[in-house]
Amino acid sequence: MLDLDRLRALHAIASYGSVSAAADVLHVTTSAVSQQVAKLERETGQKLLERNGRGVRLTDAAELLVGHAERILSLVEIAQADLEAHRGAVVGELDLGAFPTSARGLVPQAILRLRSEHPQLRVLLHEYDPLESLSMVARGDLDLAVLQDWNNQPLVIPEGMRKGTICDDIADVALPADHPLADRESIELKELAGDPWISSTEGTVCLGWLTHTLRAIDSEPRIEHKAYEYATQLALVGAGLGASMLPRMGRCDLPPGVRVVALRPLLTRRVYAIWREEAARRPGIRAVVEALRAVAPPAPPELTADA
Structure with a gap:
């Protein structure tokens, strides 16, 4: 009889390429x-x-x-989901991946709501870039994840996954206070052609999207500084080192020397949850998605007016 934990260990090594990486994912020692x-x-x-x-x-x-x-572990997950669905109770433990602004602007309120409404459900947050979370949900290392993509560059969701929209969000541009356009109510992105930019680190959705978006207006990106956290990006903007795209959800306080200007046309992103088809019947998955939707900010007036 093959032991499931031993199969998981081998599967993790195959998925992540090393014993140490498998140990990190499984939260055990390499030994x-x-x-x-x-x-x-x-x-x-x-x-x-x-x-x-x-x-x-x-x-x-x-x-x-x-x-x-892979097939055995998938069947085990289906069996677990069916049992939870049959019981009808929102119980157990779920690993939730979330990108930084959703981890700050959505997930804490959702977990607080779930603790009140479903005290037997335990949700554990893991902060990752959307591309990381997407792969980890597909492999079964996360139960579900909050992702984002942009209206002009959607993510490709693999087969065998389900998706539920949480909310829409708008991006503005953060400029140094002494920038010639900083006092305008709104600007077109092409007006910043040739300006230096500050964006996220290599391999992230935000860096890829900014590069794609600037090239779409025939502006070869000058991305001079890269930092994962928006707070760090804004500190660099405040120092006069470039511009940065700034989504509204989960926005941190602006440091001195930074002005935020709206863009036209709007640049929007969609925030949504994904989970594996095998887990779709789990009441806990549905409860988390419902809680995220309940605490999500209302649609910005600009999007409502465009609808």
Whole structure:
């Protein structure tokens, strides 16, 4: 009989490429993961990992077993979802991924609401960029995630996932107070062509989107500074080092020397939750999505007027 925890350990190594990365995801030590794989090797009578430089690689037998493990773990999740749905109670533990502004502007209020309405449900927050969260939900390392994408560059959602809209959000531009356009009520993005920009770090949705958006107006991006947190980006704006895109949801306090100017036409992003098809019947998933919607800010007047 194959042990599920041992299959999870092997599956995590296959998904993340190393024993240490698998240990981080599974919240155990590298020694514990190695022990699980060693026991699985004894159970199967097959060698599953081989040395590959400083790391390891999966043997052919391990690759075969990982394919079965994906289906087995998926069936276990379906069984868990069906049992929870049959019971009809919002109980258990859910791992929720969220990008920074939603982790600040949505999730705390949603968790507080869930504690009151569903005290037997425990939601654990993990802050990741949307691209990371998307992959982790697909692999089963998160139960659901709050993602964002932009009206001019939507994310591709893999098959086998479900999606529920939470709210829409608008982005303005943050400028140094002494910028020639800083006192305007609104500007067109093309008026900033050639200006230096401050954006998020490499590999993030926000950096990719800003690059795409600027190139769409025939402006080759001059992204001179990169920082993950909006608070750091705004500090750089306040120092006069460039402009930054600033979504309204979860907006932090503006430091001295920063002015926020509206853009025309509007640049909007959609905030939504995703979860795996196998987990769709879990009452806890539905409860989290409903709580996120309940605490989401109302549609901005600009979007209501355009509707």
